[in-house]
Amino acid sequence: MLDQKPADGTIGKxxxxxxxxxxxxxxxxxxxxxxxxxxPKATLYRLVQSLTNQGMLTHDPDRMTYAPGxxxxxxxxxxxxxxxxxxxxxxxxxxxAADVDETVHLAQLDNAQVLYIxxxxxxxxxxxxxxxxxxxxxxxxxxxxxxxxxxxEAVLPQMIAQQSFHxxxxxxxxxxxxLRKELKAIRDRGYGFDREEHEPGIICIALPIxxxxxxxxxxxxxxxTTQRTxxxxxxxxxxxxxxxxxxxxxxxxAWRFPDxxxxx
Amino acid sequence: MLDQKPADGTIGKxxxxxxxxxxxxxxxxxxxxxxxxxxPKATLYRLVQSLTNQGMLTHDPDRMTYAPGxxxxxxxxxxxxxxxxxxxxxxxxxxxAADVDETVHLAQLDNAQVLYIxxxxxxxxxxxxxxxxxxxxxxxxxxxxxxxxxxxEAVLPQMIAQQSFHxxxxxxxxxxxxLRKELKAIRDRGYGFDREEHEPGIICIALPIxxxxxxxxxxxxxxxTTQRTxxxxxxxxxxxxxxxxxxxxxxxxAWRFPDxxxxx
DNA sequence: ACGCAAGTTCCATTATTTGGAACAATGTTT
DNA sequence: AAACATTGTTCCAAATAATGGAACTTGCGT
Numbered sequence: 001m002l003d004q005k006p007a008d009g010t011i012g013k014x015x016x017x018x019x020x021x022x023x024x025x026x027x028x029x030x031x032x033x034x035x036x037x038x039x040p041k042a043t044l045y046r047l048v049q050s051l052t053n054q055g056m057l058t059h060d061p062d063r064m065t066y067a068p069g070x071x072x073x074x075x076x077x078x079x080x081x082x083x084x085x086x087x088x089x090x091x092x093x094x095x096x097a098a099d100v101d102e103t104v105h106l107a108q109l110d111n112a113q114v115l116y117i118x119x120x121x122x123x124x125x126x127x128x129x130x131x132x133x134x135x136x137x138x139x140x141x142x143x144x145x146x147x148x149x150x151x152x153e154a155v156l157p158q159m160i161a162q163q164s165f166h167x168x169x170x171x172x173x174x175x176x177x178x179l180r181k182e183l184k185a186i187r188d189r190g191y192g193f194d195r196e197e198h199e200p201g202i203i204c205i206a207l208p209i210x211x212x213x214x215x216x217x218x219x220x221x222x223x224x225t226t227q228r229t230x231x232x233x234x235x236x237x238x239x240x241x242x243x244x245x246x247x248x249x250x251x252x253x254a255w256r257f258p259d260x261x262x263x264x
Numbered sequence: 265m266l267d268q269k270p271a272d273g274t275i276g277k278x279x280x281x282x283x284x285x286x287x288x289x290x291x292x293x294x295x296x297x298x299x300x301x302x303x304p305k306a307t308l309y310r311l312v313q314s315l316t317n318q319g320m321l322t323h324d325p326d327r328m329t330y331a332p333g334x335x336x337x338x339x340x341x342x343x344x345x346x347x348x349x350x351x352x353x354x355x356x357x358x359x360x361a362a363d364v365d366e367t368v369h370l371a372q373l374d375n376a377q378v379l380y381i382x383x384x385x386x387x388x389x390x391x392x393x394x395x396x397x398x399x400x401x402x403x404x405x406x407x408x409x410x411x412x413x414x415x416x417e418a419v420l421p422q423m424i425a426q427q428s429f430h431x432x433x434x435x436x437x438x439x440x441x442x443l444r445k446e447l448k449a450i451r452d453r454g455y456g457f458d459r460e461e462h463e464p465g466i467i468c469i470a471l472p473i474x475x476x477x478x479x480x481x482x483x484x485x486x487x488x489t490t491q492r493t494x495x496x497x498x499x500x501x502x503x504x505x506x507x508x509x510x511x512x513x514x515x516x517x518a519w520r521f522p523d524x525x526x527x528x
Numbered sequence: 529a530c531g532c533a534a535g536t537t538c539c540a541t542t543a544t545t546t547g548g549a550a551c552a553a554t555g556t557t558t
Numbered sequence: 559a560a561a562c563a564t565t566g567t568t569c570c571a572a573a574t575a576a577t578g579g580a581a582c583t584t585g586c587g588t
Binding site for chain 1: 544547548
């Protein structure tokens with residue numbers, strides 16, 4: 001799927017293995033890993049062992065399977081609390097979802113893919129990790145296209161190169177030319193749509209979350225269905241969404257300047 | 265605090281750095297890391313660089329700070345979906361919390377510490393990563409002691425050695441002898457208490473989640489306050505909690521045997 | 529302009545990783 | 559029950575990557 005990494009050093013290799021295990025959606029046996037990986041047996045074995053010792057993988061001795069380890073949860077907790085927008089954005093998402101009465105997504109870009117950081121479904125309790133951490137394609141989702149649109153030109157080519165351009169629906173943009181044109185339109189307009197490009201019947205409107213300096217923090221979207229609404233109606237929500245995005249951005253900005261007298 | 269790791273290989277060192285960054289609750293500068301770490305400057309620098317390249321850390325060029333990276337969320341998502349009990353346990357926790365109308369915790373052991381996997385507070389929506397991934401001491405919490413009690417004797421000594429035995433309250437067990445005695449009592453009884461050992465006024469009852477074969481999956485607890493209830497009343501909940509634990513265990517067991525005809 | 533501190537790069541030395549092949553343990557077929 | 563097949567684990571000399579002291583660069587305050 002996606003594995004043309006320069007893989008700098010041992011760390012890169014180890015993380016490659018970690019990803020490999022994570023990509024199986026179930027506990028996986030050593031032989032299965034070996035099959036999917038280019039590493040020679042002994043090397044892979046030692047990588048897996050190291051990761052297991054470190055708690056990044058858990059090993060089930062009975063079934064002889066490996067799975068992502070609990071240590072990742074602890075680290076993700078830390079990531080959640082600071083690096084990502086999530087902590088700051090939480091209450092804003094609550095409000096936005098309640099105001100517009102539609103599903104709201106918060107996403108960031110991770111290695112040319114969309115990584116969903118948070119989600120709100122109106123009148124429905126959130127499930128914890130079941131949504132956050134999910135990944136999706138960038139070229140055919142609202143948040144994905146918006147984030148690509150606000151990427152620096154220098155890094156865009158390699159990001160576009162990583163898109164699969166798989167045709168999910170009749171509306172999916174399936175080549176670079178179409179995507180480039182769409183990104184241009186998004187930049188001009190300041191927001192983007194998903195016109196049933198990923199799933200039939202699912203449409204959305206998405207805005208970037210930008211810093212004062214123009215740096216991209218992430219993206220925000222309101223998703224609905226063609227049965228409930230249409231793009232024209234969604235477009236009317238732009239001011240509300242933009243205001244939410246700006247509030248999140250402002251708080252993120254403030255958060256990154258720690259108290260100058262910050263002791264412990 | 266806690267850093268006497270054998271640190272096997274480069275992977276261990278890299279993860280040590282990752283932990284270090286995570287332990288700061290805010291974006292951190294290189295010099296701060298250097299101060300807290302034993303690594304020579306150049307070495308630390310390259311470790312941080314590798315981690316950043318790999319997306320395990322994010323680097324803010326403006327502020328010159330590092331923070332845990334978004335890639336961790338993706339990995340944690342995977343961990344959540346399979347390795348941990350959380351996915352399976354979710355609905356059982358819902359039910360238990362509603363039935364007993366008290367706070368319910370689900371925890372696993374991570375490197376001699378308690379790692380909270382999930383939490384339910386009755387009549388209150390859950391927040392996503394804000395709770396899951398949190399860590400706590402093992403020697404003075406209900407879930408922690410229970411999980412220590414069902415640990416194999418061979419690994420216990422080093423786990424106990426890693427406990428700080430800090431006196432949080434008048435009831436905290438502050439030495440190995442007292443803890444050993446308590447663990448014995450828990451094994452005999454099949455469940456454990458927290459008698460305001462970690463926080464004044466907070467009590468809980470905890471049960472292990474064991475496989476048929478006696479392997480420890482994690483622990484389940486019902487927490488309350490001395491104002492609302494007492495240990496005797498909590499003890500009456502044991503059958504309900506045990507039933508929940510068994511259901512979770514059974515499903516976990518079943519889940520680990522993938523469909524024999526498992527194609528994809 | 530100067531000094532100071534934080535971040536970054538260099539490179540010979542050192543330690544770790546590598547991977548082919550042998551070995552052990554487990555399960556399956558004849 | 560014996561031979562076989564499969565999967566997981568260990569060995570060790572060769573190859574590679576990590577190391578860290580010191581030098582270099584950059585940005586800031588005086």
